[in-house]
Amino acid sequence: MTSKQPPLLLEYWKPPKPVRHHRANSRNLLSSTPDRPLPPIRTNTIKSREDYWGYWESDKKLPLSTVTSVSSSTTSTMTSYSQNPFADDIHMMSHNIPAGPPPAYKVDREDTLAPRWWDVKNWSKKSFLFAGLALAAIIIIVVVVAVEVEKSNRYPAYSALSYSLTDTYSGTSFFDSFDYFTGYDPTSGFVHYVDSAYASQYNLTYATSDSAILRVDTSVTADSVPNASTGRFSVRLTSKTQYDQGLFIFDVKHTPYGCGTWPALWLSDPNNWPAHGEIDVMEAVNTASTGNQMTLHTSSGCTMKDVKRxxxxxxxxxxxxxxxxxxxxxxxxxxxxTYGTGFNALGGGVMAMELRSAGIRIWQFFRDAIPSDITSGSPDPSTWGEAAADFPNTDCNIDNHFKNQSIIANIDLCGSWAGTTSIYTGQDDCPSTCQDFVANNATAFTNAYWEFGYFKVYTAS
Structure with missing residues (x-):
């Protein structure tokens, strides 16, 4: 047998010609080699057609003694059978591999698929740019949301402080600790604030061992001398001592009310408003039907918006x-x-205001619910529960906005709040106009008075 390459038909694969089965013990007439039984069919030697074709692509040829192609009139002859590494599978090739072109290699199939978007190896520069911008936007959104969530959850500790009594305003000497503001009202009120002498003459301020009274005049009319044609007499007191911080306890037995009135119990720096702030502890207008209002007034940069309270x-x-x-x-x-007839009917109560770096809090306790630590002179705000009004320092620097606070008590008349038509007649259904009513109805102000039991100021030690 001469040496030559495997027949071309093996490289392009055509079904092999059928192998003629021989009977046992018979002789092949065209071969001098005794017949040998065909090997058993092996289906596990070549797992797939890819394996089969991979073999031919890598080898490209077989040993010369392996396969001989003969004409259709002869049978396939297998020589040197034991030396042919592929001879055992010839039978399988004849019976188990279907006709047709060879299957595509795996890499060929993948090359025909659309590129996967998540595979960055297929990305263009524009894709990388868009991905970077999207990532940056996501990071910004996450950071902003995290900051807003953190901000909404911020809240000062309000840790317990030990307070010691500093000042007491009470008894017959109550008014000795105050200055009397005189002149026209800076908030456009229809009122004349009088000094100490006039206040005593018209019985507008007086004190006993149990109470201090501050009231609106009820004797002067529009035609008397003096008269109320340009405003009614009233009082505005300002404490001589000023405070930066502290715990303020106000025993309030009666609150002023009535059409045309604008009473307030508050703290501020009379010489530097609003830069040094204002704290309204009790405030209402006219019939006070809407209850007590507790308010801060400051310069710019102090807000309670979206603040945890x-x-x-x-x-x-x-x-x-x-x-x-x-x-x-x-x-x-x-x-x-919390104010007016309802508050007075309960016997009044105590207003407690804590001014500290962490924030400003105001509590209101009715007469039968005043904490025992207040009555015993050892107040501890950490035991009082939630305040009626809470102004934390989250977005308001308390130390910067509130300084040199004096205690102020007054009863204004009409003015830019109580005298506004929408409030005077619209909200509180008061008669005539505010100024006309105040000037001509002296007896309408019999309930327009403050009655205080005491003021006490504590400072943290």
Missing amino acids: KETGTVLYSNCANGTNSNAGCGVRGNST
């Missing part, structure tokens, strides 16, 4: 800065029993 009152406005919302400040309102 712990309070029982209802928020009115969030921006504390002067000039916003018609200078309404950031107010919190109590229910209808």
Whole structure:
């Protein structure tokens, strides 16, 4: 047998010609080699057609003694059978591999598929650019959301402080610790604030061992001398001592009310408003049907918007800065029993205001619910629960906005709040106009008075 390459038909694969089965013990007439039984059919030698064709692609030829192609009139002859590494599978090739072109290689099939979008090896520069921008946007959104969530959850510790009594305003000497403001009202009130001598003459301020009274005049008429044609007499007191921080306890037995009235118990720096802030502890107008209002007034940069607060009152406005919302400040309102007839009918109560770096909190306790630590002179705000109004330092630097605070008590008449038509007649259904009513109805102000039991100021030690 001469040496030559495998027949071309093996490289392009055509079904092999059928192998003629021989009977046992018979002789092949065309071969001098005794017949040998065919090997058993092996189906596990070549797992797939890919394996089969991979073999031919890598080898390209077989040993010369392996396969001989003969004409159709002869049978396939297998010589040197034991030396042919592929001879055992010839039978399988004849019976188990279907006709047709060879299957495509795996890599060929993948080359025909659309590129996978998640495979960065297929990305263009534009794709990388868009991906980078999207990632940056996601990071910005996550950071902004995280900051807002963190901000909404910020809240001062309000850790317990040990307070010691510093000042007491009580008894017959109550008014000795105050200055009397005189002149026309800076808030456009229809009122004449009088000095100590006039206040005593018209019985507008007086004190006993148990109470201090501050009231509106009920004797002067529009035609008397003096008269109320340009405003009614009233009083505005300012404490001589000023405070930067502290715990303030106000025993309030009676609150002023009535058409045309605008009473307030508050703290401020009379010489530097609003830069040094204002804290309204009790405030209402006319019939006071809407309850007590607790408010901060400041320069710009103090807000309670989107700030976590712990309070029982209802928020009115969030921006504390002067000039916003018609200078309404950031107010919190109590229910209808927190001021006026409802509050007075309960025997009054105690207002407690804590001014500290962490924030400003105001509590209101009715007469039968005053904490024992207040009555015993050892107040501890950490045990009082939620305040009626809470103004934390989250977005308001308390130390910067509140300095040199004097205690102020007054009863204004009409003015830019109580005298406004929408409030005077619209909200409180008061008669005539505010100024006309105040000038001509002296006896209408019999309930327009403050009665205080005492003021006490504590400082943290």
